Amino acid sequence: MDLVGSPAALRRWAVASLVGNMGIVVTGGLVRLTGSGLGCSTWPQCEPGSITPPEASLHASIEFGNRLLTFVLVVLAVGTFVAAWKARDDAGAPRRRTRRLALAAALGIPAQAIIGGFSVLAGLNPWVVGLHMVVSVALIAVCTVLVHDAYGWRPAAARPLARMLARVAFWVGMASMALGVVATGAGPHAGDSDSARNGLDVVAATRVHSLSVWVVVALTIALVLLTTGAARRAAVLLLAVELAQGAIGYAQYLLGLPVPLVALHMLGLTVFTAALANLWWLVRDTRPADAELPAGAGALRTAGDPPQQP
Numbered sequence: 001m002d003l004v005g006s007p008a009a010l011r012r013w014a015v016a017s018l019v020g021n022m023g024i025v026v027t028g029g030l031v032r033l034t035g036s037g038l039g040c041s042t043w044p045q046c047e048p049g050s051i052t053p054p055e056a057s058l059h060a061s062i063e064f065g066n067r068l069l070t071f072v073l074v075v076l077a078v079g080t081f082v083a084a085w086k087a088r089d090d091a092g093a094p095r096r097r098t099r100r101l102a103l104a105a106a107l108g109i110p111a112q113a114i115i116g117g118f119s120v121l122a123g124l125n126p127w128v129v130g131l132h133m134v135v136s137v138a139l140i141a142v143c144t145v146l147v148h149d150a151y152g153w154r155p156a157a158a159r160p161l162a163r164m165l166a167r168v169a170f171w172v173g174m175a176s177m178a179l180g181v182v183a184t185g186a187g188p189h190a191g192d193s194d195s196a197r198n199g200l201d202v203v204a205a206t207r208v209h210s211l212s213v214w215v216v217v218a219l220t221i222a223l224v225l226l227t228t229g230a231a232r233r234a235a236v237l238l239l240a241v242e243l244a245q246g247a248i249g250y251a252q253y254l255l256g257l258p259v260p261l262v263a264l265h266m267l268g269l270t271v272f273t274a275a276l277a278n279l280w281w282l283v284r285d286t287r288p289a290d291a292e293l294p295a296g297a298g299a300l301r302t303a304g305d306p307p308q309q310p
Helices: 007-033 058-086 096-121 126-151 160-186 202-226 229-254 259-282
Strands: 087-089 300-302
Touching (some): 007 058, 007 126, 007 259, 058 087, 058 096, 058 126, 096 126, 126 160, 160 202, 160 259, 202 229, 229 259
Antiparallel strands (some): 087 300
16 A cells, blocks of 8 residues: 555545544643643653653643654654655646645644643643644644645535635634633633633633624524535535534533533534634635636646546
8 A cells, every 4th residue: 555655645644634633632632621731740851851751640641641642643744744745636746735735734743742842831821722722723724625635626616705704704713713712711621720720701701702603603504505515515514513512512611511521522623623624615716616627726646646648
């Protein structure tokens, strides 16, 4: 099996990078929810003079295990970038956008490691921890677009109004997740019993976050009504994710933020990000789906593959 030199390999690497970046959000959340955020008291070492936890405590093991997952993401990022570098379109030209996306995803991993290190050194300052989440959301969006590029998916037919609403929904959705991060910083799950919170009123922060979510839901309903075909399916998928995520969000709030529901909400956040980016990218072009696309916009191939015959 070709690991990096075929279109199928590029697709596998792109999907794996997306799943990996979604997964580490959940495992990072579990670190916080179990109070293991300072299980390793420093960075890049776990404890002064020791890379690994000197004692096999539960919190240290959880925190150190999450750090080890970064190396998995590094492997995925490198593999994806090499596969993207070898990728060629039907005309034999390099896929420059694919390369740029793969590079952005790869550079995000060390950036995340550094931000994570600062969050430990800052005693889990909620604003630094929040930045950690914001970058994760951006990486999931980048990887979602990269999957589109790897599969050579064409834009779906969409009206100009639908395209505009999709853009608005994307950015309002991103803002809603940032507001959710702020609300989390005001809540009880700090990652360590001694870590400070951001000082905001958790009820007010949660209400502002939920209001922004309802705006995204309204925009998504409008997109369901304005689109057809693949675009409508993507809008319906996003709406389903939003409703499920909203139900979990209200349940966790009313039940006092139980750990299992908060963890499920974090998983939902990753799925919501991918579904949001999927719809936004799918309807970025107002041309019909069967319109002639620019050279290089079709299916991918990699260096060494024979050109496809017309």
